[in-house]
Amino acid sequence: MAARTGGGPAGTRSRAPVPHRLDRPALGAWAGTRLGVLVLSVSVAAIWSYGDFKDSFLERWTQWDVDLFIEIAKYGYRGDPGRPPDAGLPAFFPGLPILIRTVHYAVPSWELSALLISLVAGGVAMVALARLGGAGTGPKAVLALLLSPYAVFLFAGYSESLFLAFAIPAWLLARQHRWEAAMLCAMGAACVRVTGIFLAVALIVEFLVNDRRWRLSPLLVMPFLPVAVYTLYQWRRTGDWLAWQHAQQEGWGRSLAWPWEAFHTTWQAAFGEHNEFTGAFRVELAGAVVGVALTCWLLFRRRWPEAVYVGLPLASLLTSAFYLSIGRATLLWWPLWLAIGASRRPVYAVVILLSVPLLVWEIVLFTSGSWAG
Incomplete structure (x- = not known):
């Protein structure tokens, strides 16, 4: 992989027509895989329930964090007044809930609003990723990301698609030295996820x-x-300057720990007593290995900005009480997908062949209500 795929301003301007030729295949891959996920999820529901569709399509795609995003969009951070208070709600940044509420003015269904945001935002992100990678790497990187095991969350109403729709354009614009526009996009990313800080x-x-x-x-x-x-808002609302961090602790039991303690706890959860989360913790360990290897590779190649972008959030995840959401975080590591897109054909083919069955299994888990990451 070239050290500066997508290059600086001079290289980008001299090849201005190329990125636009990449938009169509990127959007085609996005639309094709979205259709594939839709057909697969409907087929799985039919087989899983023996043709008896107990839950609607939207209900099957409104699982886990999607419910919480919609709850914030409806009621704010106080949560549903008809339920006990949820101390974990401040862990979610307000960008996606605000957008869900905005789209809901035109779309009656809250669940459909969340899915439409992911649909549109994901298309923007894939175009930006293709342009960032360039003609040789970009389309392959897009397909690798869309077929990756955790790509189910790019279809669901999670925040990953929206974050990428701001973050990758910010990176691309910064590479072109268009800092005003880059910073505006980065501000959007920072409204969506804490990863915006990194x-x-x-x-x-x-x-x-x-x-x-x-x-x-x-x-x-x-x-x-x-x-x-956002920090000031939560302080005014709760009197707690660390409301986001405390929400992580109270909602998910995530607190600061030494790396070896976090690893030991996760290892025990992955290979100790078997339960419904055992497989998920094994995936978290695999994601950690990929993240560490990617960070080391970026440092070796002296790709300092990318190493910081991947390494800092990975360090925060590896020093949590246990590993959580590392597998899903791989969706945000565009240096990983660009590296895979630039790999040799046999390597690329093996990655795709290994990824697709895992993606199918993740879709089955998510749409059946099981924990998928």
Whole structure:
């Protein structure tokens, strides 16, 4: 893989027609895989329930965090007044719930609103990823991401698609040295997920390594502003400056731990007593291995901005009380998908052949209400 796939401003401008030729295959791959997921989920429901559709299509796709995003969109962070208070709600940044509420003004169904956001945002993200990778790598990277085991969450009303729709364009614009637009996109990403903070730090490294026009440096503060505003809002609401962190602890039992303690706890959960989450913890361990290997590879290649973008959130996940959401976090690691897209054909083919059955299984788990990551 080239050290600067998608390149700086001069290289990008000299090949301006190329990225636009990549838009159609990227959108085609997005639409084709969305149709495939839709058909598969309906078929699985028919087989799983022996033709008796007890839950509607939208209900099958409104599982786990989707319910919580919709609850925030409906009632705010106080939650449903008809239920006990949910201390974990502040763990979710407000970008997606606000957008769900906005789309709901035009779309009667809350569940459909969430799915439509993922549909549109995912298309934007795939076009940006194809352009970032360039003609040789971009389309293959898009397909690898869309067929990856956790790509089920790019279809569901989760925040990954929306985050990528802001974050990858921010990265692409920064590579083109268009910092004003890049920072606006990064602000959008920071409204959606806490990962936006790590993106902001990585963009600072990108600026220091490849630009250094100091008159533009004040722009680098912009992605931190939504996080500051959200922190202030939660403080005004709860009196707690660390409301987000405490919501992680109270909602999911996630607290700071030494890396070896987190690994030991996860290992025990993965290979100790068998239960419905055993397989998920094994996937978390595999995701951790991939993340560490990717970070080391990026450091070896001196890809400092990408190493920061992948390494910092990975470090936070590896120092949690136990591993959670690392597998799903792989969806956000576009350096991984670009590296796979740039790999040799046999390697690429093996990755795809291994990924597709796992993706099918994840779709089965998610739409049946089981924990899928």
